[in-house]
Amino acid sequence: MKTTLFYFSGTGNCLKLSRDLAxxxxxxxxxxxxxxxxxxxxxxxxxxxxxxxxxxxxxxLIVTEFINKLKLDKEKYVFVIATYGGWAGSAIAQxxxxxxxxxxxxxxxYGFVMPGNYTPFYGAIPTDKQNKMFDREINKIxxxxxxxxxxKISKLEKNLPFIDFSVTRLFKEIIxxxxxxxxxxxxVDSRCNGCGVCVKVCPVNNIELRDGKPVWLHKCEQxxxxxxxxxxxxxxxxxxxPGRKRYRNPEVALQDxxx
Ligand SMILES: Cc1cc2nc3c(=O)[nH]c(=O)nc-3n(C[C@H](O)[C@H](O)[C@H](O)COP(=O)(O)O)c2cc1C
Numbered sequence: 001m002k003t004t005l006f007y008f009s010g011t012g013n014c015l016k017l018s019r020d021l022a023x024x025x026x027x028x029x030x031x032x033x034x035x036x037x038x039x040x041x042x043x044x045x046x047x048x049x050x051x052x053x054x055x056x057x058x059x060x061l062i063v064t065e066f067i068n069k070l071k072l073d074k075e076k077y078v079f080v081i082a083t084y085g086g087w088a089g090s091a092i093a094q095x096x097x098x099x100x101x102x103x104x105x106x107x108x109x110y111g112f113v114m115p116g117n118y119t120p121f122y123g124a125i126p127t128d129k130q131n132k133m134f135d136r137e138i139n140k141i142x143x144x145x146x147x148x149x150x151x152k153i154s155k156l157e158k159n160l161p162f163i164d165f166s167v168t169r170l171f172k173e174i175i176x177x178x179x180x181x182x183x184x185x186x187x188v189d190s191r192c193n194g195c196g197v198c199v200k201v202c203p204v205n206n207i208e209l210r211d212g213k214p215v216w217l218h219k220c221e222q223x224x225x226x227x228x229x230x231x232x233x234x235x236x237x238x239x240x241x242p243g244r245k246r247y248r249n250p251e252v253a254l255q256d257x258x259x
Pocket of ligand 1: 008009010011012013014015053055056057083085087088089114116223224249
């Protein structure tokens with residue numbers, strides 16, 4: 001394969017986008033970052049893509065940890081794609097800087113607005129609005145795939161630097177490093193029947209069942225897969241999620257997250 005797409009995803013937007021891009025590129029393989037992070041990552045592909053959801057205006061901790069571990073030659077063509085619900089903050093600039101510190105130039109960085117999945121703040125948006133986003137996603141994939149195939153060096157899609165130095169910096173430097181512990185906000189209501197789906201979908205094995213109920217182990221990536229995939233909608237976070245509409249990308253299945 002000429003291209004390897006490494007992705008992280010809790011509710012499927014990044015997985016769906018990775019699949020769409022792989023289809024256009026034709027010679028790409030897709031690798032889930034949690035499956036690769038603890039192995040000796042040998043990359044023979046000449047082109048590497050990192051596809052990730054924006055969390056708190058930055059990249060998820062597991063994504064930055066993965067990039068830290070990556071051993072890449074300078075000749076590789078590297079690009080990133082951020083999916084986000086409304087404001088990507090400085091996520092792309094953050095990864096540009098991280099790669100630069102490793103002596104690697106980021107050749108392209110694209111942002112895709114996709115349905116948001118942060119249920120403590122909002123429920124899933126209506127299906128018609130989601131579908132418009134998915135159509136835009138497909139169109140943009142068709143535009144960027146030829147650029148990636150040509151190994152084109154493009155201007156990174158990122159926010160203005162002054163934004164980076166204000167709000168987003170606060171999030172990146174103060175809130176994001178604490179995210180592993182933020183699973184203390186999760187709980188289950190009386191509908192929890194101990195089915196264990198939350199245990200299976202957690203990409204970092206952060207949940208176990210004790211006395212038939214989930215317990216979180218404080219290495220959370222905050223992907224919200226546990227909450228979004230709970231078949232009973234019994235899994236909650238804080239006080240605002242009961243009754244809020246859950247979100248999962250309609251093109252992905254539970255098996256995609258459990259196999
Ligand atoms: C913990 C958390 C934090 C998030 N922070 C942001 C954010 O700062 N800006 C934004 O636009 N979207 C934010 N989102 C929304 C996701 O980036 C977006 O829904 C993404 O497409 C989800 O990808 P996935 O379906 O592959 O997991 C956040 C979601 C979560 C779960």
